Amino acid sequence: MDKLKISIVGASGYGGGELLRLLLSHPHVEIFQVTSERNAGKKVTIVHPNLRGRTPLRFCSVTELESCDLLFVGLPHGRSMEMMPKLRELAPRIIDLSGDFRLSTAEDYKEWYDHEHTHPEWLKQYVYGIPELHREEMKKAKYISSAGCNATCTILGLYPLIKKNLIDLSRGIFAEAKVGSSEAGNKPSLGSHHAERTFCVRSFKPVGHRHVAEMLQELSLDIQQMHFSGTSIQLVRGILVTSHVFLKEGVTEKDVLKAYIEVYRGEPFIRLIRDKVGVYRYPEPKILAGTNYCDIGFAFDAKTRRLVVMSAIDNLMKGAAGQAMQAMNLQNGFEEDCGLEFPGLHPI
Numbered sequence: 493m494d495k496l497k498i499s500i501v502g503a504s505g506y507g508g509g510e511l512l513r514l515l516l517s518h519p520h521v522e523i524f525q526v527t528s529e530r531n532a533g534k535k536v537t538i539v540h541p542n543l544r545g546r547t548p549l550r551f552c553s554v555t556e557l558e559s560c561d562l563l564f565v566g567l568p569h570g571r572s573m574e575m576m577p578k579l580r581e582l583a584p585r586i587i588d589l590s591g592d593f594r595l596s597t598a599e600d601y602k603e604w605y606d607h608e609h610t611h612p613e614w615l616k617q618y619v620y621g622i623p624e625l626h627r628e629e630m631k632k633a634k635y636i637s638s639a640g641c642n643a644t645c646t647i648l649g650l651y652p653l654i655k656k657n658l659i660d661l662s663r664g665i666f667a668e669a670k671v672g673s674s675e676a677g678n679k680p681s682l683g684s685h686h687a688e689r690t691f692c693v694r695s696f697k698p699v700g701h702r703h704v705a706e707m708l709q710e711l712s713l714d715i716q717q718m719h720f721s722g723t724s725i726q727l728v729r730g731i732l733v734t735s736h737v738f739l740k741e742g743v744t745e746k747d748v749l750k751a752y753i754e755v756y757r758g759e760p761f762i763r764l765i766r767d768k769v770g771v772y773r774y775p776e777p778k779i780l781a782g783t784n785y786c787d788i789g790f791a792f793d794a795k796t797r798r799l800v801v802m803s804a805i806d807n808l809m810k811g812a813a814g815q816a817m818q819a820m821n822l823q824n825g826f827e828e829d830c831g832l833e834f835p836g837l838h839p840i
Contacts, residue, residue: 497561500512501579507589511813589812594621621819647707664719671722730780733803735800783809784806
């Protein structure tokens, strides 16, 4: 079987580094070119030192890109849609990790991203990139748009409850994501400066986070039903989303457990955490570092009918590169977990 020839556009960021790490161990692919305008001509190991001894690749400019079988696109929001006409000429299949093709209408981009979409006619051509929701579409898709990290973690935690109609949506859903510093990317800022970032517990987006648009779209909710906040914490990798919902009258904790088991049965990267004892009886992003898993747990307050759902991922893996490679596996007929078997480390 010939190997799939793959290039990565925008490979110098944290997500690009994770894609390189994963793809270098994938048995069915060959990395052809990787781009970085700032680092063109330099060895990739200068930017991604963990890959020393694994690859002789050097970054090139996007202007040097040649045709390949599949392109991963890791450009900043806004830049991806500008480059897409050229990129679509270079590869028959594209997996885009930016937010530029996640939403289904141009109006959504005006509302949530504050700019016009330059190619609204293409939005319907991109399959939204959570495999647990869109597996069959991905198998036939030419174009996939990877989901946002906060959106992925929140959606996966809530999806079975919405699908099985267990929540009293008139009382709203209230979710908070506690996120690590790598979510902001590798471009330095005052907020990422050591003296400002270390030991922080900082609300950075209490309202109006753009990933809410993905939650509304994928969970079929309206803006009055989904309330989300983002908080930075002392962590490099990882997201823990805590969602508070109220169950409908008559819905029991057993009904909730049954919903998660039925909806996620056989899912290779969903783990339902139900331990009664121990430090890790609820999802913990620390032990997910480097993995493609989403761990989900919940606790029920029978007095108020409040269900607290906890979902955790590594934002650079299930929230970015890992999920993108999972999508690539589906798109190209590989085993879905190929190259993604790493179980994590403990202690770390």
